[in-house]
Amino acid sequence: MSGVLLDVERIRADFPILGRQVRPGVGLVYLDSTATAQKPQVVLDAMSDFYRHSNANIHRGVHTLAEEATAAYEQVRLEIAQFIGAGSPREIIFVRNATEAINLVVQSWGRANLQPGDLVILTEMEHHSNLVPWQMLAAERNLRLEFIPVTDEGLLDLDVYRSLLTQSPRLVAFTHMSNVLGTINPAQAMIEMAHAAGALTLVDGAQSVPHLPVDVRTLGADFLAFSAHKMCGPTGIGVLYGRQALLEAMPPFLGGGDMIRRVYLRSFAAADLPHKFEAGTPAIAEVIGFGAAVRYLKALGMDALQQHEQELIAYALDALGSVPGLRVLGPAAAFKGAVASFTLDGVHPHDVAQILDGDGIAVRAGHHCAMPLHDRFNLPATTRASFYLYNTPAEVDRLVRGLDKVRKVFG
Amino acid sequence: MISMDDMYREIIVERYKNPQFRGELDPHDISFEDENPLCGDHIRIDLRLGEDGHVTEAAFSGHGCAISQASADLLLETVIGKTLEELQALGKQDVLDLLGIDLGPVRLKCALLPLKVLKAGAYGLGEASDSLVED
Numbered sequence: 001m002s003g004v005l006l007d008v009e010r011i012r013a014d015f016p017i018l019g020r021q022v023r024p025g026v027g028l029v030y031l032d033s034t035a036t037a038q039k040p041q042v043v044l045d046a047m048s049d050f051y052r053h054s055n056a057n058i059h060r061g062v063h064t065l066a067e068e069a070t071a072a073y074e075q076v077r078l079e080i081a082q083f084i085g086a087g088s089p090r091e092i093i094f095v096r097n098a099t100e101a102i103n104l105v106v107q108s109w110g111r112a113n114l115q116p117g118d119l120v121i122l123t124e125m126e127h128h129s130n131l132v133p134w135q136m137l138a139a140e141r142n143l144r145l146e147f148i149p150v151t152d153e154g155l156l157d158l159d160v161y162r163s164l165l166t167q168s169p170r171l172v173a174f175t176h177m178s179n180v181l182g183t184i185n186p187a188q189a190m191i192e193m194a195h196a197a198g199a200l201t202l203v204d205g206a207q208s209v210p211h212l213p214v215d216v217r218t219l220g221a222d223f224l225a226f227s228a229h230k231m232c233g234p235t236g237i238g239v240l241y242g243r244q245a246l247l248e249a250m251p252p253f254l255g256g257g258d259m260i261r262r263v264y265l266r267s268f269a270a271a272d273l274p275h276k277f278e279a280g281t282p283a284i285a286e287v288i289g290f291g292a293a294v295r296y297l298k299a300l301g302m303d304a305l306q307q308h309e310q311e312l313i314a315y316a317l318d319a320l321g322s323v324p325g326l327r328v329l330g331p332a333a334a335f336k337g338a339v340a341s342f343t344l345d346g347v348h349p350h351d352v353a354q355i356l357d358g359d360g361i362a363v364r365a366g367h368h369c370a371m372p373l374h375d376r377f378n379l380p381a382t383t384r385a386s387f388y389l390y391n392t393p394a395e396v397d398r399l400v401r402g403l404d405k406v407r408k409v410f411g
Numbered sequence: 412m413i414s415m416d417d418m419y420r421e422i423i424v425e426r427y428k429n430p431q432f433r434g435e436l437d438p439h440d441i442s443f444e445d446e447n448p449l450c451g452d453h454i455r456i457d458l459r460l461g462e463d464g465h466v467t468e469a470a471f472s473g474h475g476c477a478i479s480q481a482s483a484d485l486l487l488e489t490v491i492g493k494t495l496e497e498l499q500a501l502g503k504q505d506v507l508d509l510l511g512i513d514l515g516p517v518r519l520k521c522a523l524l525p526l527k528v529l530k531a532g533a534y535g536l537g538e539a540s541d542s543l544v545e546d
Contacts, residue, residue: 346428350452350476350521354418367451380451380474409419410428410477 005304022360034386046292076291085215101225101240154330176208181330182339233293237286309338338387427477443532483525498533
């Protein structure tokens with residue numbers, strides 16, 4: 001099997017790191033893209049070229065370099081708006097990562113709008129980044145947090161969601177795609193239901209935007225958070241998308257340079273969108289690199305990418321199913337992205353990961369920043385293999401052979 | 412870089428599969444538990460002391476990887492007969508000598524969790540700190 005629409009061998013050649021050996025004679029099998037994706041040469045070049053050729057601080061500079069840097073930075077904002085179907089680049093706020101995007105919504109929208117007793121609906125499958133910020137504000141404001149349960153199959157229990165919606169929630173915040181189960185949640189339907197109940201929605205797109213075609217207008221999302229580094233871009237840069245009317249009504253998050261219209265000794269007037277939410281010198285080179293990553297993914301096509309990953313996860317679930325004592329969490333391939341978190345009888349995930357590393361296979365072991373979800377399945381930890389556009393069925397085969405070795409060591 | 416075969420020496424896999432000091436002591440004179448926030452590994456250590464203040468019995472419980480479990484089992488084997496002052500004096504190198512392997516920073520945390528728990532208990536601390544196992 002190979003991607004029908006993606007030329008994976010050619011794609012692999014775009015990623016210098018995939019050519020490295022982990023140790024002499026042992027090639028890298030990178031199955032940890034859910035934690036962070038590898039970067040193609042075009043992203044590395046874009047950042048390096050920026051520093052070699054155009055580096056300057058953005059906005060307010062009059063000289064040529066500052067103009068080039070500003071134009072490149074703002075051009076990326078426009079391309080990202082188009083990539084996710086936003087109505088305007090003013091709806092794209094550059095932040096450090098999806099975590100910071102969620103914190104921005106909690107601290108700005110949440111503080112301005114939520115009163116003691118107000119209900120926010122989350123889910124049991126959230127990454128800590130979409131739990132802890134809400135817990136922090138809930139403790140301070142005495143908010144009510146309720147959670148859509150996860151079924152044994154790893155799906156959200158929408159019947160419970162329906163009944164929670166009758167309790168006048170102010171906002172529903174949920175992950176579009178679970179970083180552990182791989183579950184792709186029915187975001188569009190969940191958003192429609194939330195809106196019908198008078199609630200706003202925040203979608204954690206950290207896993208979905210890198211792996212699926214995501215269009216905010218089709219979804220109807222009020223807020224969408226995602227990170228560049230999980231979609232072939234650099235670390236340290238991410239996006240909060242927000243509907244313009246909402247963002248305009250929200251108070252600033254961080255204060256400082258670049259987010260103001262006018263400053264007096266004792267007061268300030270905030271800048272217009274999107275700058276109101278971008279205090280201080282941003283990660284300019286990272287934004288430029290992010291732009292190159294988005295262009296790269298767009299050229300390949302997100303539909304083709306998703307199809308490749310669908311084929312790969314179906315193949316992987318099949319292959320992993322042949323390993324005795326191995327159990328994969330989450331739903332069948334048709335309901336999930338290319339993530340396989342699993343347990344292996346009698347072997348701790350740390351040990352699985354360590355032995356696989358001996359064969360150059362990079363997987364992740366632990367709770368994957370989703371401790372409540374692991375509690376739900378009564379597991380302290382799992383081993384997670386995750387796949388992206390550059391992974392192949394041959395790498396799945398190597399994973400399975402590595403797991404045979406693990407079983408031998410602990411046999 | 413340590414090889415896989417070195418890390419999973421026979422003694423480590425053997426102690427993981429057949430620990431000699433696994434269990435809980437009730438009653439006990441000292442009990443302490445803590446977890447590794449990176450991976451959720453959890454270890455509790457119970458000690459009984461004789462009238463002269465020496466450790467007479469020791470047991471560990473909880474869950475974790477082969478490295479942390481073997482480390483706990485090998486460590487408790489050495490604490491019998493020791494005083495609390497002697498436990499407080501144990502360090503990182505003592506654990507590495509017991510395991511007979513060298514570890515990178517991530518797995519070192521697994522290996523040192525039992526020592527951290529043991530020392531926090533020996534000092535009667537309310538909370539364990541990484542500084543207990545840094546040489």
